[in-house]
Amino acid sequence: MPVRPGLDLHRHDRGHRTTITLAGEFDLTTVPQLHRTVEDCVREGIRTIDIDLTALTFCDVSGLNAFLAARKRTDSAGGSLRLHHPPPPLTRILDLTGTGFLLRSPLSVGALPLPAGAMAGGRPGLRTS
Template sequence: MSLPRLTIYRHDRRNRALITLVGRIDHATAPRVRAALDRCLDDGIGTIDVDLTPLGSCDDSGLKVFLDASEHAAREHASLRLHHPSPQTSRLLARTGAAPRLLGAPRAPVPPPHRRDPRGTASPSSPYGM
């Protein structure tokens, strides 16, 4: 009995899906990844986060799936982001120039600066000008 080359887990929360990929993505498993990502968009998911932490390797066919899914998401006014790629996958993304598009900018929260309200007490400033 052989082990599956790729296992796909999906966890939804409201309009967001976390897809965790375990194993490897190659020409044989890439269609399963494509189907899982397309299904998220068909289900109306607005944000797809793909956790690559347990992914062993990803070849060019996997990269094409991620790029195509990112374009599909953009057409649907959704987003797709890869998280925690392995060193091998990071090199693939960097070598092909796909890293900025698929990894996106870091989303670390930035604390708002404090300002004084008219009563003279400090209050956090609002990004909405309130």
């Protein structure tokens, strides 16, 4: 019996902000990992959640629903949640469903906040505080 690829989820906190990195497949069997992580973040006082999807290889509609539920949960706690670096198939789903504006970064699609003094794309001066 073949082994089904899973999801690796990593969380990196910086004060009241966190970056959650998803790698692998995000589907009905793996969405509970994100639900638990977002709930833990909100309970611990984290109000800004960035989700890095650079290494995401698959996302179905249950994954999209999980992102929308996570955003709703974060919003209800007075916070925000944004997706960064969505793969092209997910970007297409976001566009087709009209939900991209709810989940993608308003600054620039795919841009993750950088620590003070960091450089983005080799260009100095792109920083967040």
